[in-house]
Amino acid sequence: xxxxxxxxxxxxxxxxxxxxxxxxxxxxxxxxxxxxxxxxxxxxxxxxxxxxxxxxxxxxxxxxxxxxxxxxxxxxxxxxxxxxxxxxxxxxxxxxxxxxxxxxxxxxxxxxxxxxxxxxxxxxxxxxxxxxxxxxxxxxxxxxxxxxxxxxxxxxxxxxxxxxxxxxxxxxxxxxxxxxxxxxxxxxxxxxxxxxxxxxxxxxxxxxxxxxxxxxxxxxxxxxxxxxxxxxxxxxxxxxxxxxxxxxxxxxxxxxxxxxxxxxxxxxxxxxxxxxxxxxxxxxxxxxxxxxxxxxxxxxxxxxxxxxxxxxxxxxxxxxxxxxxxxxxxxxxxxxxxxxxxxxxxxxxxxxxxxxxxxxxxxxxxxxxxxxxxxxxxxxxxxxxxxxxxxxxxxxxxxxxxxxxxxxxxxxxxxxxxxxxxxxxxxxxxxxxxxxxxxxxxxxxxxxxxxxxxxxxxxxxxxxxxxxxxxxxxxxxxxxxxxxxxxxxxxxxxxxxxxxxxxxxxxxxxxxxxxxxxxxxxxxxxxxxxxxxxxxxxxxxxxxxxxxxxxxxxxxxxxxxxxxxxxxxxxxxxxxxxxxxxxxxxxxxxxxxxxxxxxxxxxxxxxxxxxxxxxxxxxxxxxxxxxxxxxxxxxxxxxxxxxxxxxxxxxxxxxxxx
Ligand code: ADP
Ligand code: MG
Numbered sequence: 001x002x003x004x005x006x007x008x009x010x011x012x013x014x015x016x017x018x019x020x021x022x023x024x025x026x027x028x029x030x031x032x033x034x035x036x037x038x039x040x041x042x043x044x045x046x047x048x049x050x051x052x053x054x055x056x057x058x059x060x061x062x063x064x065x066x067x068x069x070x071x072x073x074x075x076x077x078x079x080x081x082x083x084x085x086x087x088x089x090x091x092x093x094x095x096x097x098x099x100x101x102x103x104x105x106x107x108x109x110x111x112x113x114x115x116x117x118x119x120x121x122x123x124x125x126x127x128x129x130x131x132x133x134x135x136x137x138x139x140x141x142x143x144x145x146x147x148x149x150x151x152x153x154x155x156x157x158x159x160x161x162x163x164x165x166x167x168x169x170x171x172x173x174x175x176x177x178x179x180x181x182x183x184x185x186x187x188x189x190x191x192x193x194x195x196x197x198x199x200x201x202x203x204x205x206x207x208x209x210x211x212x213x214x215x216x217x218x219x220x221x222x223x224x225x226x227x228x229x230x231x232x233x234x235x236x237x238x239x240x241x242x243x244x245x246x247x248x249x250x251x252x253x254x255x256x257x258x259x260x261x262x263x264x265x266x267x268x269x270x271x272x273x274x275x276x277x278x279x280x281x282x283x284x285x286x287x288x289x290x291x292x293x294x295x296x297x298x299x300x301x302x303x304x305x306x307x308x309x310x311x312x313x314x315x316x317x318x319x320x321x322x323x324x325x326x327x328x329x330x331x332x333x334x335x336x337x338x339x340x341x342x343x344x345x346x347x348x349x350x351x352x353x354x355x356x357x358x359x360x361x362x363x364x365x366x367x368x369x370x371x372x373x374x375x376x377x378x379x380x381x382x383x384x385x386x387x388x389x390x391x392x393x394x395x396x397x398x399x400x401x402x403x404x405x406x407x408x409x410x411x412x413x414x415x416x417x418x419x420x421x422x423x424x425x426x427x428x429x430x431x432x433x434x435x436x437x438x439x440x441x442x443x444x445x446x447x448x449x450x451x452x453x454x455x456x457x458x459x460x461x462x463x464x465x466x467x468x469x470x471x472x473x474x475x476x477x478x479x480x481x482x483x484x485x486x487x488x489x490x491x492x493x494x495x496x497x498x499x500x501x502x503x504x505x506x507x508x509x510x511x512x513x514x515x516x517x518x519x520x521x522x523x524x525x526x527x528x529x530x531x532x533x534x535x536x537x538x539x540x541x542x543x544x545x546x547x548x549x550x551x552x553x554x555x556x557x558x559x560x561x562x563x564x565x566x567x568x569x570x571x572x573x574x575x576x577x578x579x580x581x582x583x584x585x586x587x588x589x590x591x592x593x594x595x596x597x598x599x600x601x602x603x604x605x606x607x608x609x610x611x612x613x614x615x616x617x618x619x620x621x622x623x624x625x626x627x628x629x630x631x632x633x634x635x636x637x638x639x640x641x642x643x644x645x646x647x648x649x650x651x652x653x654x655x656x657x658x
Contacts, residue, residue, distance in 0.1 A: 004031040004171055012166050022154040031167050035174070035195050037160070038214075038636050039147030042207065047142055048113060051090030056120040061138060062127075063087060063113050070096075070106035081106075085114065092118070092125045105132070113138040131158065145201045164199050172196070178217060182652060188213040198636075212645055215637035219649030222634070223426075227657050230430040236279040239408045240384045244271055245305040248298060251334055262436030263291050269434045270299045270412065274385075280410035283428055286436030287607040288416045288572030289443065293326055295436070296387045299412055300327075304338055304365035308384035311405070312368045315390050317344045317518070318525045322547060323389065324368045343369035343378070346522075378405070385410045417569065418607035420615050423639055426650045437608065445605055446575040450559070450585045450598045459555045459584040460502055466582070467507060467534055471552040474573050475499065475537045478558045480513035488588065490557040496537040507534040514541040540566065542573060549577030559585035560594035563640065564614035567601045575605075614640050 007030055009015050009023060020029075028034050048061045064085030073080045081096040083106045094114060096102050106112070115138070116130025133141070149160045174192040176183070183190070189197070189209050197210035252259065259267070266284050273280035286292045300310045312327075314320040324342045331338045341355045341364045352372075359367055362381030367373065383406040403409045413431065424433060451459055463473045479491035492511040500509045510533045512524045521541070528536045529548050536542070536551075540562075554574045559567060567585065574581040585598050600613045618640050639646055 004035065004174065007031045007171075009034055009163070009167075012163055012170070014166070015163065019159075022152055025152050026150070026155065031171055034163055034167050035171075035199075036635070037149065037164075038198050040150050041148040042145040042201065042204075043148055044145060045115070045138065045141040048138070051087050051092055051125055053089075054092075054118045054120050054125050057117065059115070059117050061113050061115040061133075062092060062118075063111065063135060064092060064094075066106050066108055066110045066112070067091070069108045070103045072100060072103050085112075090123075090125060092127055094127045094130065096129050099129075102132075111135065143202075145203060145207070147199050161199075168196060168199070178220075182220075186216065186648060186652070188216055191217075211636060211642070215634070215642040216645040216649050218634050218637045219642070219646050220653055223429075223650050223653035224656070226427075226430045227653055233279065233281055233430060236408055238277055238279045238410065240306070240308060240410070241277070242274045242303065242306045242308070242384070244275060245302065247305040247336075248301050251301060251336065252298070254334055257440065257442070259294075260291065260436065260438045260440055262286065262438045263295055266295050266434040266436055267298050269432070270295070271302065273432070274299070274302055274410060279408050280385075280412065281431050282411070283413045283415060283431040283433045284436065285415050285418060285424070285433060287418055287439065288569070289576055290416075290436040290439050292414045292416070292436065293323065294330075296389075296412060296414060297327055297330060299385060300366055300387065301336060301338070303385045303410075304336075306384075308382045309362065309364055309380055310366045310385040310387060311373055311380055311383060312366065312387040313373050313389065314368070314370060317346060317370055317522050318529075318546065319389060320344050320368055320370050321526075322529075326547075327366070327368070338365045339363060340366045340368065343367055343372050345370060345372050346519075347372075374405075380405055383409060385412065387412045387414065389414050390416065416572070417565070418611045419565070419639065420608075420612045423615070423643065423646065426646060427639065429650075442578070443575065444578075444580050446571060446581045446583050448571075448583050448585070448602045448605075450587055450602050452590060453586055453588045456586065459586065462582055462584065463535070463553050463555060464503065466553040467503070469552075469579075470550075471579065472528065472531065472533070472548065472550050473535045474542065474551060474554040475535060476542070476554065476556045476570055477537065477539060478561045480515055480539050488558075489561070492537045492539055495557070496535075499535060499537060503535065508532065509535040509537060512536060512538040512541060514539060540570060542570070546573065547576055548573070552577070552579050552581045553584075554582070555584045555586065557586050558588050559598055560587050560589050560591075563638075564597060564600055564617070565607070565611050565640070567598075568605075568607050568610045571601070571605075615643060618643075 009028060009031060010017070010020050011031070015023070023029070026037065028037055046061060048063045051062060054060060054062070062085070064087055067084040067086055070081050070083035073082060078098050079100055081099055081102045083094045085092050085094055092114070113133040113135055114127055114130040115133060116127050119126040147161060149157055151157060172192060174195060177191045178188070191213070194210040194213035197206045198214060201207045201210065270280070270282060273282055284292055284295055296312070300312070303310050312323060314323055320342065321344070324340065328340060330336060331340065341359065343352065343355050347355070355367070356378055358364060360379040360381055367380060386403050386409055388411070403411050419427070466473060475495065477490040477492045477495055479489045480493070482491050482494050492513050496509050496511040503509065510524055510527070512521060524533070524536070525546065527533050531550060551574055554571060556562070556567065556570060562570070571583045574583060585601065587594055587598055597617055600610060600617070604610055637645065
């Protein structure tokens with residue numbers, strides 16, 4: 001059996017040089033990549049209807065006989081194919097675009113199932129570019145769950161389904177990837193079955209079985225890696241002798257506010273790590289706005305006052321810029337005397353070269369940057385401390401690479417994602433953890449509301465009031481673009497147009513989603529930060545660490561679709577300044593369950609409490625991606641939804657160590 005990681009997808013029928021290009025945008029290059037490109041959701045196909053029952057705007061299947069062979073109409077823009085189909089109850093005008101070959105398929109008296117959106121006006125029924133199926137194929141579709149994949153331009157869901165089918169036909173049985181002994185101990189299904197079922201399940205219990213197996217394996221690899229690292233890191237001697245200095249104490253005394261007790265104890269932990277002679281590996285966990293940046297600055301200052309340097313890595317340019325600004329502000333205001341450089345992808349080549357040269361000469365106390373920091377040619381003289389912000393956004397290896405820039409470097413990691421203790425103990429087994437449980441005392445608690453979609457107007461009026469006060473607003477949607485399969489979900493593109501009509505032209509409303517280029521995303525974020533955008537309509541790509549104190553209101557559409565911890569993270573975009581802030585959760589599908597879940601975030605602003613509830617309220621039925629907590633980057637596994645598998649994998653990995 002050949003290794004499917006080594007077999008190019010071009011080996012499949014129907015995939016050539018040209019078709020492989022858009023697939024590589026989805027990181028699908030090998031058969032392995034294809035088979036591990038999991039559906040993001042599943043759909044069921046509706047039973048076939050009759051023309052007389054077609055309702056305007058609905059997506060339906062009709063079984064039609066072609067009246068006359070389809071005709072090709074050439075226009076200056078594109079070729080149009082027109083056909084008329086009928087059943088016993090009525091006729092439908094069908095139009096296709098640019099699919100000339102259909103004139104050969106849709107001959108007179110051909111019978112096919114047409115699946116798509118219908119337009120009904122009076123007695124006229126129309127379908128534009130429906131999907132076409134043979135009767136039996138369509139009936140099969142109605143019996144199973146059908147995978148929905150995340151797509152990109154020039155890759156259709158149907159094409160992906162076809163490729164996966166072909167790959168399964170050709171490469172099955174897939175080699176087992178787990179030890180026999182682990183399989184029998186855990187009673188998980190084989191790799192072969194899991195891959196088959198994750199793509200083509202009969203029902204959700206198939207999905208759960210497949211997901212358990214795949215999530216388990218991901219966790220197992222993760223824990224094996226962690227355990228390896230733990231062995232390496234334990235009691236490693238540090239090469240740097242660092243002492244507490246008066247500079248740091250003086251800085252803390254000069255601050256206009258008192259540190260919270262959580263900040264104080266985190267700083268104590270860090271200082272005793274740094275001065276212990278043993279390498280520090282510490283995670284600072286604190287809710288958004290708990291003041292972690294300041295804590296990391298104190299670590300950086302301690303290192304600098306010992307004549308050594310630090311590197312701070314953030315997951316995006318926006319966050320790196322923000323850290324740079326914040327720390328430079330402190331630097332100037334309190335005369336800290338730090339020499340700081342910012343090294344990101346958008347720094348000009350010339351400046352980059354200069355910064356790298358100076359870094360190699362030890363001219364900086366602190367370099368702040370993105371992934372650009374871990375490039376091989378970045379050498380930082382006297383590097384003694386790395387700080388990683390929002391660590392779950394980086395892979396373990398990227399973090400490692402940063403600390404490989406020196407010998408036995410101290411590592412400080414910051415995370416704004418509170419997770420339940422039991423999970424933290426497992427996931428962060430190779431780190432010491434300091435928790436900042438409290439927030440600065442002067443903060444006003446965010447006022448929450450849960451609204452039904454019929455009551456959206458109330459939310460708009462709160463937003464309007466805040467805009468009148470010169471504040472800014474966020475509106476969060478679950479989708480980036482309109483999707484015919486998910487008409488009940490708001491998407492940022494359509495919704496920002498609607499909101500523009502509701503709020504009028506005096507307000508600048510922009511949208512943000514993950515499919516925009518990194519450059520566009522950064523520009524929009526920066527415009528919002530600078531106050532040039534009044535309402536930002538965004539998917540959850542909105543940065544967890546972003547700090548715009550003037551934004552005081554956030555409205556979360558389809559709140560029932562998000563995980564609780566994720567809702568809490570999203571809400572954390574507001575409540576960052578002195579003004580009162582508001583968060584409105586729109587519950588578009590008020591079931592007993594969604595009401596209970598949203599009640600949790602309504603009543604509590606405490607991330608740890610919410611995380612515990614998130615874990616408690618997730619049932620074995622939660623098999624889909626919509627409830628992904630966004631904590632840690634796993635391909636399919638979610639630490640809440642798949643927590644059973646997490647603990648099982650941890651147990652097996654630990655047994656292997658002994
Ligand atoms: P985090 O990174 O944990 O989300 P930040 O470090 O960005 O939080 O802090 C949020 C804001 O709170 C910053 O404007 C910071 O200056 C301020 N801040 C930090 N610590 C305190 C404190 N002890 N009292 C009052 N304000 C604080
Ligand atoms: Mg932060």
